[in-house]
Amino acid sequence: MTYNELSNQIFQKQSYLCVGLDTDPRKLPHHLLSEPDPVFAFNRAIIDATANLAVAYKPNIAFYEAQGPRGWESLQKTLDYIPADCFTIADAKRGDIGNTSGLYARAFFDPTAAGLNFDSITVAPYMGHDSVMPFLDYAGKWVILLALTSNPGSADFQRLATGDKEELFEAVIKRAHTWAGPDRLMFVVGATQADELSRIRALAPDSFLLVPGVGAQGGSLADVSRRGLTAAGGLLVNASRSILYASNGTDFADRAHDEAKALQAEMAEYLAVGNRQ
Numbered sequence: 065m066t067y068n069e070l071s072n073q074i075f076q077k078q079s080y081l082c083v084g085l086d087t088d089p090r091k092l093p094h095h096l097l098s099e100p101d102p103v104f105a106f107n108r109a110i111i112d113a114t115a116n117l118a119v120a121y122k123p124n125i126a127f128y129e130a131q132g133p134r135g136w137e138s139l140q141k142t143l144d145y146i147p148a149d150c151f152t153i154a155d156a157k158r159g160d161i162g163n164t165s166g167l168y169a170r171a172f173f174d175p176t177a178a179g180l181n182f183d184s185i186t187v188a189p190y191m192g193h194d195s196v197m198p199f200l201d202y203a204g205k206w207v208i209l210l211a212l213t214s215n216p217g218s219a220d221f222q223r224l225a226t227g228d229k230e231e232l233f234e235a236v237i238k239r240a241h242t243w244a245g246p247d248r249l250m251f252v253v254g255a256t257q258a259d260e261l262s263r264i265r266a267l268a269p270d271s272f273l274l275v276p277g278v279g280a281q282g283g284s285l286a287d288v289s290r291r292g293l294t295a296a297g298g299l300l301v302n303a304s305r306s307i308l309y310a311s312n313g314t315d316f317a318d319r320a321h322d323e324a325k326a327l328q329a330e331m332a333e334y335l336a337v338g339n340r341q
Contacts, residue, residue, distance in 0.1 A: 065183050066204070067247040067296070070272065073119045078332035081324060082111065082120035082153065082274065084304030086127050087277060091309055092253050103131070103138040106316075108145055110308060113321040117328040120300050121146050122153040122274075127210040127334070140179050151300070152183045153208065159188035159195045175203040184208050186252060187276075190221075191234050193243055200244050207249055209240055211264065214254020214277035237267045244309050246270040253292075255283020255301070258282060261291035270294065276302040278327075285327065289334035297335075298338035303327060 065073075074080050087103050099105040111121065125141060128135035146152055168185075175181040183339040184206035187196055199207045212222055212233040223235040230238075240249055246268070253264055264273070273292055277283035277311030278301050285301060292299045303323070310319035 071296040079228040079300045079328040081327050082302040083118045083123050084302045085123040086304045093312050101190045103140045107319040111316040114324040115147050117324040117331040120151040124154045125156040154185040157186050159196050165195050169199040173205050208274050209252040211255050212257045214256040235298040250323050255288050258287035274300045
């Protein structure tokens with residue numbers, strides 16, 4: 065999916081919602097456990113309930129890897145089921161050098177290899193450009209670099225001052241712009257770091273930002289939207305637990321729809337304000 069196609073989806077759906085498919089088999093509604101593939105049955109119902117409200121889906125790969133071969137099968141079926149008009153993110157947080165990084169890229173981007181064909185992947189940038197470039201070798205695919213994450217430990221390294229009187233996350237964003245443009249690179253910025261979004265927007269005025277942490281983690285959609293929206297949209301705001309586990313009963317998909325609809329309606333208001341400015 066291109067930059068313009070993603071932007072168009074945001075304005076067509078009046079939404080910049082990304083649904084995180086962090087599907088935990090231990091939290092599935094009991095009535096799904098008799099399904100041949102309970103994880104996929106759950107994901108399919110969530111996608112059906114939210115596809116008209118979301119512009120992206122983000123399976124967290126750890127939830128599938130932890131299940132071994134069965135998990136990879138569930139992931140493959142889930143990816144194949146996501147509508148073509150939705151942007152897909154492999155939340156894998158990979159990052160290595162040389163052939164290893166190239167093989168990670170092949171696993172998630174080359175359907176003739178592992179069978180997966182994601183639009184993008186999250187990457188840890190701290191091994192440098194040669195850990196990122198193999199992912200950018202795949203034309204039309206996106207790299208989403210960790211910049212300033214929402215977890216408390218982010219301050220351990222990401223907020224370290226550098227010799228250029230900037231913090232490390234700022235140096236990452238600036239250096240990454242020498243590797244690719246905003247049509248290939250996004251950045252992860254946690255919703256709990258909304259106070260820093262103005263600084264990040266100054267460094268990456270045209271880049272899309274993937275923003276987790278709204279909802280269960282306490283991030284403010286209003287703050288993120290006010291500081292992060294651009295003329296192209298520029299945001300993918302992720303919600304996972306608040307949507308997936310809104311109910312653990314037979315009505316789980318209906319309640320997921322309600323949660324997603326509430327977020328989408330709020331996003332539509334912020335998009336309208338942005339268009340009037």
